[in-house]
Amino acid sequence: MKPLTETDIRESFVNALPGDLDRLPIPGLHEMLWDDREFLGWRDPQAHQRGYIVHWMDDRPVGLVVRSAGSSLRPGIAAMCSLCHSPQPATQVRLFSAPKAGDAGANGDTIGTYICEDLACSLLIRVAPPHLNPPEQIERRASGLAERVQGFTTNVMKTA
Incomplete structure (x- = not known):
């Protein structure tokens, strides 16, 4: 992944609703191992259910605001992330929703x-x-992850 600046991140969001980015926390960019990631994802420490995903798409950064469900899946079962396809305990996978871009999300x-x-x-x-x-x-897994993140982003950006 190409490195991102704070300005890149702040200007990238395609589905932010009014107030979503008022106090956008930026992770420590100087600590990032950019070559070892397909997207930058982080949770908001002040609004625990809110998260952010930013990645490069067509040579520009695109960001999504996501919100996690209030409860996790049932403990004791396995689940799989739909982006990285990693099976893990269900308590480590959450349903996230993203407002659609534009009027649909509003x-x-x-x-x-x-x-x-x-x-x-x-x-x-x-x-x-x-x-x-x-x-x-x-x-192979990195390529698949990047494709699925872009597919999710494309669906969020669809206006029809």
């Missing part, structure tokens, strides 16, 4: 999907020991 239309609760899919696809996660597999 009128309450949303799109939902199950995503890793911490929005750290890029990290999750890389954490297995190297003998279980060879570079070719990481590359």
Whole structure:
């Protein structure tokens, strides 16, 4: 992923509703390992259900405001993130909804999907020991993750 600046991030959101970005917390950009991520995702420490996803699409940063469901899936079962396709305990996957862009979102239309609760899919696809996660597999999973994030973003941006 190409690096993002604070200005890139603040100007990227396509589905922000009035008030969504008033106090947008920016993660520590100087600490990012940009080559090891397909998108920048983080949760708002002041508004726990709110999260943000920013990635590059057609050479421009595109950001989404997402909101997690108030409760998690039932403990004791497995779940899978629809972005990184990582199976994990259900308590680590949440239903997130994103307001659609434009008038549709202002009128309450949303799109939902199950995503890793911490929005750290890029990290999750890389954490297995190297003998279980060879570079070719990481590359394949990273490509799939990037495609699914772009597909989700495209659906949020559809006006019809």
